[in-house]
Amino acid sequence: MLMRATLPLAQAGTAPAHDTCSMCQVRDKALFSVLPTGSLDLASVSIAHLRLQPGDSVYRQGTDGTAVFTLRRGIVRFERVTSDGQRRIVRLVGEGALIGQESLLQRPYADDAVACTPVEVCRIPRTLVDEFGRQDPVLHQELMRRWQAALESAGEWTAELTCGTARRRVLKLLQQLRRLSPDGSTIWLPSRLEMSDMVGLAVETASRVVSRLRREGVLESRGLVQARLHSHKLQEALAVEDD
Amino acid sequence: MLMRATLPLAQAGTAPAHDTCSMCQVRDKALFSVLPTGSLDLASVSIAHLRLQPGDSVYRQGTDGTAVFTLRRGIVRFERVTSDGQRRIVRLVGEGALIGQESLLQRPYADDAVACTPVEVCRIPRTLVDEFGRQDPVLHQELMRRWQAALESAGEWTAELTCGTARRRVLKLLQQLRRLSPDGSTIWLPSRLEMSDMVGLAVETASRVVSRLRREGVLESRGLVQARLHSHKLQEALAVEDD
DNA sequence: CGAGCCGTTGAGGGGATTCAAGCTCAGTGG
């Protein structure tokens, strides 16, 4: 539930973050990709590398944020509790995403950000972003791009995942999950409870739909949290559903 | 005080804005509120003031945007068409909002932006924002704040308006509409079709719920598109609904 | 090995949709 170990990369058995920023695996997707490589030596010092297990929070809604996070690996969900006490998952993000941007505006975090899969994030202090921002205004441009991407993704979530039949919603969700998976065909398969909170259905309904999709060969379970997804069958099923 | 603007979008005048920017009625809410008053004389020249009727588009999804808009009066909705051909309204904004920010990133508009009520907007060319941004970096800060506000509002829309019973969704929608109304008790009452596209229900269901709320005294119609809303009864009804 | 969690499946009921018919109201033209 709480943030697990704040393991620097050094303790995790790899080289210290110090010299890894400039050769980061998600370097080209990350926030600082717009900066010249040289700047990153400076950055590495104050950036912490964290690992989280599924269910761990990156941060909690309402907390005063002092850092943004770059998602290096895994999937993170944004969730909040509605006024009638239901949990709703309002968006998912994958590798390369920047999360907790509101902290740059000195606002409290708007949602809970929770690891869906094993996750690695880089914790970037707000002050560091401010500093780089003063030096190189192009960083602001990049930040705005991130915000816009988040906004568009939120719009699509609302439009595609919150209406239509149970079957269609789940199919659309699978489509989303495929986009978030680095691997093309193996996806993270959320628990039925998580799925139900994403698409606004009862747990049992989600289970029924998934079971049927499995029988139809759209999906093959690979353990509890992974599945092999047959994209063409998915598209077929969606095409039928969409008329 | 208010200027007459030309009706058709294409030939909307630029001239009259000249002396109004610095004494704009939404000056303190608008994007340029962060700039010193003096700067605005410059701004007024290229800013056009437009009037739109309900149903008119501010801009269309996919269009290459060259301008952002400040909403001076009225309510604007963002809508898109889902892959199965349904229209979905994903967010509403009211007075003082900045819309079409994606144009600042030279991205096409993400949704259709449509006037819900009679609307007045100021069309601000991208180049003008760029220019001010170079002069005064605080403008970027303000833009980011706007993006974050939009994102949070989108999150709440998804969380509160897309699940639960029909009655609860409509009640929550009324709550939103009250927030968007300058007047505390008289709100814009969307058509049943619009409501159904906002909360993801059938038109008939929306109609049934609204009729019942009217019988219960939560709502009193004032013509076709306006209603008097009894806030305390609304809160009561929501409290019951939320357990 | 029992407890607890999660997933699955069945049965039944309820809320929303669908289909359909009137209704009001504004605009139109005879």
Added chain:
DNA sequence: CCACTGAGCTTGAATCCCCTCAACGGCTCG
């Protein structure tokens, strides 16, 4: 002046999809 028309709102009846309640099996873990 008023019938005619069409669009939007309302309401009824029947249907269906999803929710709720419930039972059961597999799995992990103490």
